């Protein structure tokens with residue numbers, strides 16, 4: 001140990017006004033502050049304690065003690081003993097070892113100079129410590145922040161040059177453990193970020209290392225099966241591959257990315273009816289019961305069905321949607337059951353699997369099920385009862401294992417009462433039922449609008465007037481209509497905020513059409529006045545909205561005697 005460093009330390013101690021001959025009165029921290037300091041360094045102390053546990057064995061029956069002091073000099077953990085209670089009391093947790101409290105000592109010098117130190121016998125400032133030797137090393141964490149010192153003390157006759165190396169090794173081991181914590185944390189964070197961003201972008205992603213899938217995000221798991229992680233693959237699935245290091249590739253799966261299925265998080269809105277519905281949907285997703293989703297057109301029935309599939313126990317299987325209202329009655333059987341090659345004129349020469357066969361081990365979504373003809377209902381009932389299909393033109397029955405979700409905007413019970421829907425089929429489909437609320441009954445129209453707007457054109461904003469207009473409207477076409485109104489708004493507003501005038505409803509047009517009756521001049525007067533009103537009296541804007549030159553607009557204002565301010 002450089003004598004100049006010791007000399008400088010002694011000088012500082014004299015400056016503190018402490019006397020070498022006086023008895024040492026350990027300075028202890030109060031219980032509250034100690035608790036706080038232990039909490040602050042909790043992670044580091046856990047590593048330190050583990051390292052000290054390994055030392056305990058080596059220290060057994062020898063008069064060594066190891067401590068960790070924080071940057072203020074307080075002992076926060078220790079192991080071993082100096083062999084006498086009288087000496088150990090200086091090393092207790094909560095005791096301060098800065099120079100101002102204990103005079104020149106190895107820990108005090110590390111705290112001041114931030115470099116390893118050994119203080120032997122008489123080099124200690126206090127006479128009472130002359131019987132000791134101590135070695136200490138600084139501890140820096142993963143951010144290279146000084147956190148304190150690791151110290152080993154013993155009786156001076158036990159001095160060994162290895163003591164300093166030992167403290168250095170312990171400090172480095174604790175720092176390495178903290179670095180490992182940090183990289184684990186970062187890895188987790190990265191994984192989480194990857195999961196969130198890829199989910200938001202709707203892209204299933206896998207990471208392949210040495211031909212083995214080591215990671216897959218939620219969407220990839222739902223596409224490829226959750227058992228995909230850990231599996232060897234001989235051929236990397238198609239998609240955009242990005243090499244990471246020598247033997248690792250991240251693949252954004254192309255095929256599935258084009259049509260990612262929705263999940264519950266995609267159902268925007270926080271009004272109680274929708275929150276409850278999502279809860280119910282999640283619960284239903286966990287079961288294998290059939291579900292009917294009721295709701296007006298555009299309320300999100302298919303969105304709900306997809307979410308139930310994606311987050312249910314069949315998520316690894318296919319999701320097959322069948323729009324029952326769009327299939328001509330003559331084709332319903334071939335759609336449901338499939339057909340063998342050459343089964344009928346026009347049939348594909350290779351034959352084709354029906355929707356039920358394609359949905360095997362997954363979910364079939366029967367959209368607009370209430371629109372099926374009675375004959376088609378009979379065919380559907382047959383599949384559900386037999387749990388098997390026979391392709392048209394074949395004699396072989398293919399067993400199927402499918403969960404059935406259906407949706408309708410009709411009141412099926414009523415349809416049954418009026419003889420338009422088979423009661424036996426109704427009860428086969430019914431299991432659990434959910435009803436999507438119409439948008440006009442929801443209190444979160446603006447919240448949903450913001451979400452949709454972000455999807456349509458990130459960064460677009462709605463003016464207060466536009467927001468009020470959206471809120472006042474009754475939304476007969478529900479969320480699908482809201483989507484198209486916003487799309488029009490984004491289109492009309494260009495790069496600017498969407499104003500009230502950019503929010504245009506189809507039925508408003510209908511109303512206007514009705515009002516714009518009379519002579520051509522009446523219609524023109526009305527159109528000019530309306531355009532001026534919509535542009536808050538700005539003639540240029542009003543002219544632009546009608547596709548007229550500014551001069552022509554002024555001419556018309558004059559001709560029809562329209563007051564700009566009164567509009």
Ligand SMILES: Nc1ncnc2c1ncn2[C@@H]1O[C@H](COP(=O)(O)OP(=O)(O)OP(=O)(O)O)[C@@H](O)[C@H]1O
Pocket residue numbers: 266267268269295296297298299300301302303304367407409448451479480483
């Ligand atoms: N809560 C919601 N949050 C975000 N988007 C939604 C929500 N509900 C519906 N949508 C969107 O609105 C559109 C219509 O939804 P969907 O097709 O699920 O409705 P639907 O009730 O099945 O309609 P239809 O009966 O006409 O088939 C879709 O683009 C869907 O993504």
